[in-house]
Amino acid sequence: MKFKITKDKIATIFFIAIIVGFATANARLGIKEENTIAERMSGQIFLNSLAILAGSLLISVLNLRVMDSIHEILEKLRRLETLAEKGTNHSSKDSP
Numbered sequence: 001m002k003f004k005i006t007k008d009k010i011a012t013i014f015f016i017a018i019i020v021g022f023a024t025a026n027a028r029l030g031i032k033e034e035n036t037i038a039e040r041m042s043g044q045i046f047l048n049s050l051a052i053l054a055g056s057l058l059i060s061v062l063n064l065r066v067m068d069s070i071h072e073i074l075e076k077l078r079r080l081e082t083l084a085e086k087g088t089n090h091s092s093k094d095s096p
Helices: 007-031 037-094
Strands: none
Touching: 007 037
């Protein structure tokens, strides 16, 4: 089984890395004791919003990939339908 590197896989890995990076930065921000509670909270809210944004972009990329797959399947079904119609037209012309 071959593993193909596509744009979708690269984007998925990239967004997962971003989300993990934000989670790590968020955890480090909460650990630092020199920051006040307000600084920690505002930083955590900012990092959480960025992680949510990266997650929604990841979902968008995956959704586009699914939509492309569905479009390809529909195209193949249309081709099969036209081939089936051509086959029935030829067989009806052959019969007396």
